[in-house]
Amino acid sequence: MRSAPHLVAGVAPRRSRAGGAAQPARGPLHGLFGESAPPLAAFGRAARVLAVTVNRQHRGRSGMTPTVDSVRAAVAAQVDEFVNSGGGEGIRSILVKTFGGPAITVEHLPDRVLPAASLAKMILGVALFEAGERGELDLDTRVRIGDLSTTMYPSVLQALDADTAVTVRELCGFSLVTSDNPAAEYVRAFLGQERIDAVLKDLRLDSTVFPAGFSERELGPLGRANTTTAADMLRLIEYIDRMRHLEPMRRYLVNYQRNDRIPARLDDDVPVRHKTGSLRGVVNDAGIILHPAVRIGMVVLTDGQVDNTRTAQEIGEVSERIVRIITAGAVH
Numbered sequence: 001m002r003s004a005p006h007l008v009a010g011v012a013p014r015r016s017r018a019g020g021a022a023q024p025a026r027g028p029l030h031g032l033f034g035e036s037a038p039p040l041a042a043f044g045r046a047a048r049v050l051a052v053t054v055n056r057q058h059r060g061r062s063g064m065t066p067t068v069d070s071v072r073a074a075v076a077a078q079v080d081e082f083v084n085s086g087g088g089e090g091i092r093s094i095l096v097k098t099f100g101g102p103a104i105t106v107e108h109l110p111d112r113v114l115p116a117a118s119l120a121k122m123i124l125g126v127a128l129f130e131a132g133e134r135g136e137l138d139l140d141t142r143v144r145i146g147d148l149s150t151t152m153y154p155s156v157l158q159a160l161d162a163d164t165a166v167t168v169r170e171l172c173g174f175s176l177v178t179s180d181n182p183a184a185e186y187v188r189a190f191l192g193q194e195r196i197d198a199v200l201k202d203l204r205l206d207s208t209v210f211p212a213g214f215s216e217r218e219l220g221p222l223g224r225a226n227t228t229t230a231a232d233m234l235r236l237i238e239y240i241d242r243m244r245h246l247e248p249m250r251r252y253l254v255n256y257q258r259n260d261r262i263p264a265r266l267d268d269d270v271p272v273r274h275k276t277g278s279l280r281g282v283v284n285d286a287g288i289i290l291h292p293a294v295r296i297g298m299v300v301l302t303d304g305q306v307d308n309t310r311t312a313q314e315i316g317e318v319s320e321r322i323v324r325i326i327t328a329g330a331v332h
């Protein structure tokens with residue numbers, strides 16, 4: 001796993017009636033997932049109530065496999081738990097959708113307009129590769145590192161000599177693999193606002209606006225001018241997923257270095273193609289979990305969070321539980 005696993009107590013073992021070795025007790029989640037049921041304590045109060053209900057409904061049915069409705073209900077319980085775990089502080093929007101396998105979509109405030117933060121860098125990437133595909137811009141144009149803007153934040157570009165030249169294509173890669181602001185700001189200026197707005201229109205990201213950049217002066221209150229919705233971000237990541245000419249973006253995003261949210265508690269062999277975004281009180285993540293059993297799109301947007309670190313941890317926790325629920329249903 002990408003972070004230390006959260007240890008939870010399972011259900012106490014029981015002795016078989018025949019006097020044999022102790023067998024693990026079948027907890028309430030057994031009715032939903034069969035022998036692959038994860039520990040009940042891992043799922044939170046709302047899901048525990050749901051699991052007991054599902055188990056009662058199916059008690060006595062041997063060989064019962066989870067239905068799409070029961071899996072969707074279990075995911076919805078997790079979404080509800082996550083939304084309410086903020087203690088009423090701020091706003092949390094979340095959208096979960098499977099690609100292949102059982103058709104499941106669960107959402108909470110998917111159309112609520114919230115700050116995009118660095119999720120907007122994916123829009124820059126799409127605009128850049130679309131312009132390159134049309135022959136409007138040369139993505140191999142070379143840029144001197146010393147000519148980029150400076151930043152108070154850590155930048156991988158600082159490992160390069162000022163006279164080192166990289167391509168605009170590579171700057172786009174840096175902006176998506178490391179969320180580098182000077183790289184993103186150069187790409188934004190290289191594109192121009194007209195091409196950025198054209199992507200928003202062409203992809204029907206109707207609730208998304210992107211007027212501000214990633215310069216130092218725009219990373220405070222001005223940075224909140226870039227807004228979007230979970231529904232728009234899901235549409236964007238689906239577009240990136242299916243378009244052949246955006247293969248470099250898929251490679252960049254699956255190698256993204258900030259993995260403290262959606263991927264944080266998933267196994268290391270489960271790739272996640274995603275991008276985060278952060279401002280004061282804003283903790284976002286959007287991407288596709290490339291699980292071998294089923295691919296899962298997930299978008300989380302927030303605002304007004306009291307503790308960004310804790311919210312990031314809660315995103316990792318709900319992501320892990322949702323993935324376990326969906327994949328347990330998909331393998332039956």
